């Protein structure tokens with residue numbers, strides 16, 4: 001059980017019930033194990049002293065990254081005593097015997113206790129990750145745009161490079177080098193550029209990932225990781241890069257070999 | 268080239284006022300000119316293209332520079348025109364010691380008083396023939412209407428009156444060279460340098476170009492042409508022969 | 523003439539110019555979007571908070587609006603106290619509660635319910651009907667649509683679901699007096715509003731509200747008013763719109779910073795693209811530049827031509843990027859607005875002319891100037907050799 005806590009004071013008082021305090025709050029107060037703190041419910045008047053029995057690290061939960069409230073834990077009866085409604089809880093967690101069907105149990109509990117809603121933990125997890133699905137769709141969209149921009153960039157670069165070598169291409173064609181050879185040379189160059197750039201990109205990505213994690217980790221005081229550079233991502237990025245190289249090189253090459261060699265001298 | 272050979276009025280007036288009045292005025296005075304490419308000294312691997320050249324060119328002269336390939340003709344022309352700086356020696360062009368001028372002043376001098384015709388034309392491919400000729404005038408601050416008119420006159424002069432709006436790639440080599448000559452004289456220069464102006468042209472076209480030069484010279488333009496063409500050498504009043512970075516003979520050609 | 527040559531050069535290399543424009547366009551579209559995202563939500567949230575003329579919020583000490591279940595007790599007295607603060611034009615109390623829609627067919631559905639003062643409320647705009655009287659409620663559009671109900675119909679609402687008895691408790695019938703456009707609802711949210719006194723009575727939270735929204739007099743300064751309220755009611759927290767957006771900003775720091783990162787990247791990519799193209803263009807025209815120099819064109823005039831080329835490319839790309847950026851912003855906004863609990867009225871992307879103009883100008887400026895460096899190189903090269911190279 002936890003509740004948003006406000007106005008915690010440090011006072012030397014006789015031994016009282018125990019309370020667990022989150023590490024960040026303990027640092028903020030500061031308070032350490034054995035200290036006594038006074039808790040009051042928001043809007044209420046009843047105050048009570050507690051002894052800090054322990055300090056805990058809040059489990060990293062992406063859902064609570066933005067609402068970064070502090071957290072303390074009471075024994076349920078202690079908390080109930082301070083709240084206006086006694087004998088009232090927000091929710092129960094139910095542990096099933098192995099082999100029990102969670103879905104059937106959920107429906108059974110709902111029918112038994114009118115007004116309750118029972119969810120499987122996977123459903124809850126799914127619901128609470130909506131935010132992150134939205135974020136990742138957003139990132140996908142941005143990624144697509146970036147891909148488009150870099151594709152155009154590479155194509156532009158290749159067209160310019162190939163244009164600059166029109167006289168060379170002309171000479172090669174005139175002495176009988178085949179279109180195929182020229183196309184393969186151009187495509188090979190584009191793929192090489194794309195591949196080298198992908199490697200550079202992965203390296204930059206690694207640096208950025210480190211930076212983002214360090215920065216946001218400190219900003220939100222959490223061990224959560226905000227960016228992950230997985231092998232899959234590296235492979236996808238590299239293959240996309242090479243594919244872009246193939247396309248850009250191919251287009252630029254076809255553009256040049258379509259021109260008859262005698263006209264390649266013109267600018 | 269029926270209409271060629273007559274200079275536009277604008278050019279004639281300018282000429283009459285300046286050079287013709289004083290035919291012995293010195294246009295170029297070079298002494299002890301050396302040019303080493305690469306290293307600073309010829310001993311250590313540099314290429315000594317000029318090894319001490321002295322030359323004086325008077326106004327209205329037509330001088331041809333001849334000599335075997337690689338003897339330093341182009342280098343000399345570039346140095347005399349202020350395009351390249353000599354490694355040693357001094358060059359005085361139209362009364363200006365080039366070594367004492369900064370690049371900006373040298374550019375100004377080239378723009379207003381010097382014309383240059385390159386072996387390979389060096390026209391701007393994206394501009395039309397008329398625009399190529401207008402370019403130096405525009406840079407010199409000639410009003411749009413005037414320069415338009417003058418570029419038409421110059422194109423007529425070089426026999427390309429009907430090709431004003433064609434771009435260099437649409438013109439033949441000879442035509443491009445004629446546009447380049449028109450561009451060189453656009454700002455009524457006192458002296459025109461030409462580096463093998465007929466080097467890439469057939470003999471008939473060369474003859475036309477030669478006519479143009481004759482006409483320019485007849486109207487008072489000092490001409491300095493590097494050439495392999497014996498015809499040009501014959502027409503020039505003076506022939507300088509070079510070999511291995513030095514002048515080996517200087518005088519009137521034997522007719 | 524120099525400028526004409528530059529522009530004509532771009533026209534001449536049509537293929538690469540179009541590609542460059544497209545590349546710069548897409549990058550600057552991204553730049554525009556990231557600029558819009560950087561402060562978009564803050565701006566639109568501020569606009570929403572001010573929409574009904576109630577920019578100030580007063581809540582239980584230390585809490586943000588509807589952030590906790592805590593309430594303000596002795597609401598009538600506090601309300602009176604607030605009204606007496608100089609510069610206050612109107613005070614709108616809001617009590618948030620959960621009621622249940624009682625339906626004969628199935629289990630009851632929870633509805634977010636607000637108790638409001640029909641004479642002074644800032645939660646919704648009436649689309650149809652009128653403000654609620656006793657035994658009357660205003661429903662949100664999506665609720666009316668889902669239930670197929672309209673003004674004049676009645677619905678039954680319960681205060682609680684009694685687990686022990688297995689049925690709703692404290693249910694009563696209410697007539698629908700109006701359909702409202704609830705400003706702070708997320709897309710499709712079903713909610714109702716009814717007179718404050720009635721909600722206090724049925725929920726047993728007598729004389730309690732969740733927050734007050736305060737409208738300042740026409741000439742009152744918002745920040746100064748917040749200070750006076752804080753002084754008059756120290757047991758409460760008062761927030762100006764600026765405070766609220768600052769709190770929101772803190773929560774959405776991730777987006778702001780992400781947009782900064784992505785904005786800088788797209789900025790870099792766009793400038794790199796212009797730089798590459800202009801640099802290569804200049805390199806290619808080494809000989810042409812040498813020719814210009816040889817015929818006496820001054821160095822700074824040559825540079826003008828190069829700058830014009832960069833300017834044309836980056837400005838053209840930016841011009842192209844603006845509509846693409848606005849279109850992309852709309853699509854990205856649609857994605858982000860599916861965030862749970864985000865008011866449908868806000869927008870993550872808000873076009874802020876000044877900052878967009880600043881970003882674009884910076885990019886175009888850099889794009890125009892990057893060519894100067896290779897240009898200077900071309901101008902420094904020995905003229906004679908440069909001319910020779912061109913001839914090859």
Ligand SMILES: Nc1ncnc2c1ncn2[C@@H]1O[C@H](COP(=O)(O)OP(=O)(O)OP(=O)(O)O)[C@@H](O)[C@H]1O
Pocket residue numbers: 304305314315316335336337338339340341342343907910
């Ligand atoms: N930039 C340079 N670097 C090194 N050597 C150079 C350079 N330019 C010219 N040279 C050398 O200087 C010498 C003179 O060259 P230049 O071009 O003046 O000869 P030229 O008489 O004009 O020959 P041609 O008749 O073939 O045009 C040659 O040996 C040439 O190789």
Ligand SMILES: [Mg+2]
Pocket residue numbers: 340341342462
């Ligand atoms: Mg030569």
